[in-house]
Amino acid sequence: MIMPRIKLSEVARLARTSTKTASRVINGDPRVSAATRERVQRAVTELHYRPDPLARSLRRGTDDTIAVVVDEVSDPFFTRVIGEIERMALDRDITVIVASTRRLAERERTVLDGLAHRRIAGLIVASVTDDHSYLRSAHYPIVFIDREAIGLEADAVLVDDRAGARMAVEHLLAHGHRRIAFVGDRLDIATVRNRLEGFQAAMSAAGITTPEEYVVHMEPQLTEGRHAVERLLALDEQPTAIFSANTRCSLLTLPTLHRTGRTDVAFVSFGDFAMADALTPGVSVVNHSPELIGRLAADRLLRRLAGEKLAAETITAPLEVLARGSGELAP
Amino acid sequence: MIMPRIKLSEVARLARTSTKTASRVINGDPRVSAATRERVQRAVTELHYRPDPLARSLRRGTDDTIAVVVDEVSDPFFTRVIGEIERMALDRDITVIVASTRRLAERERTVLDGLAHRRIAGLIVASVTDDHSYLRSAHYPIVFIDREAIGLEADAVLVDDRAGARMAVEHLLAHGHRRIAFVGDRLDIATVRNRLEGFQAAMSAAGITTPEEYVVHMEPQLTEGRHAVERLLALDEQPTAIFSANTRCSLLTLPTLHRTGRTDVAFVSFGDFAMADALTPGVSVVNHSPELIGRLAADRLLRRLAGEKLAAETITAPLEVLARGSGELAP
C-alpha cells in the first residue's frame, strides 16, 4: 500500500518515453498518440504510480487543499459545519486542514498568515476580527461563515443574527413574557453583538426597557458562566425567560437551571444541540442547520475552485423556531 | 500580510551572500560568521521572508503536518479528541489535516493511501479495519486511538472497553437489575465488539443469560435506531435497564426513551456527552475523557517527532462511573 515512492521518470522509463510525455498522459493532454498513451497508462497502473502532490504543488503554484478556520474545532456548531465541508471536499479528492483561532484576534492573524505561506487553494473562515482588508491580496478564494467579511468583497454564508434574535424574543413575548434576559459571551464577536442588537430591538419594539443586569456575559470559563446565571436568578426582579445567544452559552446555562431546579424559567437557544428535545422541558431553539451552512460554503468555494466566475455574494441560511416546551412556558 | 512571495535568493542577494549561506542562517547552522549572520537576519526581517513550507518539504522529504483520521469529524467523541490534538499541534507550529472514514473500511484505505503520498510527519488514527500490517512500511510514526493496532507494532491510546462495559453492568446489577439490554451499532468495529464482550462476560459472571433480543444493533440511520429501541421496549419480557455502547448510540436511544416517557428504564452510557447531567434523570455514564485521550496520543506522536526513541506502547486511559441518576434507578 505504501510503495517505495515511484517517480514519474520511472514510469517514463518503463513506457520507453520521456517524462514530459508521461506527464502529458497523466494530465490529459490530447497531443499524445494512442499507442504511447496506452503504454504510459499501463506503466502507471503497473507501478501504482501516483504523482507527488508536493512536487506538483510546488511547480504549479497551487495545492488541492482547503483550509477551514473556526473558533474552536470542538464547538458543537463548528464541528458540524466542518464535518459537512470535509465530506464535500473529500469526495473531490481535496484535503482539508483545520485550525482554530480560540476566538483570539491575534491568533487568527497568526493562523491566517501561516496559511498564506502554504499554497492553499481556498479558505473558509469564521473570523473573529473586524477588518479583513489585508486578505484582499490573497490569491485564493475565501468564503466567510457565520460572520461577514469587512473591508473585503467575498462570499459569505450567514444567518440573520438580528432576525433570529428577534424571532426568539417575539416568541417569548407571545407567550406572555416581559422580563426577558439575554445570555451571551464575548461582545467583541460580531455574531453575539448582532444577536444582542436583535434582542434589544425586539424588546424596544415591544416597549420594554431591559435592565442592565438582564444582559449577561459569560466568559468561556465554565465556573464564571455558572455564577453569572446564578446571579441572574438571584435578582429581586427575576427574569421569567432567558434568551441564549449561542449553543455554547446554552450548554453552560442549562445545566445550572436544571441543577438549581429552575426549569420554570422559559428558555430559547440560538442554535440547536444534541439532546435539546430530550430535556424536560424540551429546549426551544432558533434553528439554523450547521450542515446546511457548511454545504453552502463548501459549494461556493468548490465552484470557484472549479473555475466558475462568480460575483461575491452573501447567502443567508434560513432560520426557524423549533418549539419544544421551554420557550412556551408561561411567566 | 500576504506578501508577494519572497524567495530565499532575494534574501541572499540583499545580504550579499549565497542562498546556501542564507539557508544556513535560517536553519541555525553554527558555521556562519557573526557578521554574515547579522546581514542575513536583517535582510530576512526587512523582506518579511518566510521559507516556503512546500519547497522545504520537498527537499527535506518531510512535512510539519500530522494527519488525524477518525470515523466522523462530527462525532461528539472524536470532535473533542481532535480539538485537543489540534491545540497541542498548533502550539508547536504543526499543521493538522483531518479526514474521516465514515466507518467504511474501504474508505479508510483510500484515505490512508492518499495520505501516504503526502509527506505527513505523523498519523493519529481511529481505525475501523482489523489488519494494519500494510502500514508497517510507513515512514512516519503512527498512534492508534480508540482501537488498537493489529499486525503492527505501534503506540495506541485506548480505553479498556471490556472493563468499562463490565463496570457499567456491575453498576446496574448492584442496583438490582437483571434484565439488562445492550444497545450498540456496527459489530465489525472493535470498540463495540469489545464492549459487547465485556457486557456478556459481566452478565455470565452474574449467572444471567441474556436473551438474544436484548442485544440491539442500530445502524447509524436515525430512524432505524429509534425503531430498534421501540422494539426493545415492546418485548414481553422488557429489560429494566439499558447499557449503551457509545455516545452515538446514547444520542439515538435517549430521545426515544424520553419521547415515549420511558425514563423509568435505567440507563448507562459508555461515553459522556453534553447535557447528560441536565436530563431528568441525569444520565449515568462510564466516563473517559476525549481530551485526555487526544492529549496522550498527541504527546506520544509529538515526542516521536521530536526525535525521542520510544518503544511501542499501549496506553490505557482511565475510566470511571459517573452516577447521575439514570443508572441508579430501581428495576
Added chain:
DNA sequence: CACCAGTGGGTAATCGATGTCACGCGCGTT
C-alpha cells in the same frame, strides 16, 4: 521539388530550499 503547417515527442529550465563538495584563507606544526 522546396516549403509550410501540424502533430507527436524530447531536452532542459523551473518551482524554492537544502545537501554535497570543494575551495580559499589563516594559523599552527614539524
Added chain:
DNA sequence: AACGCGCGTGACATCGATTACCCACTGGTG
C-alpha cells in the same frame, strides 16, 4: 617553508513534476 587543518563560503546538484521551447517527421501545396 611546506603541510595540514578548520572554518566560512559558495557553485551546483537535487527533491519530483511541470512547462517553455525546440526538433523530427508527415503530407499537402505552389
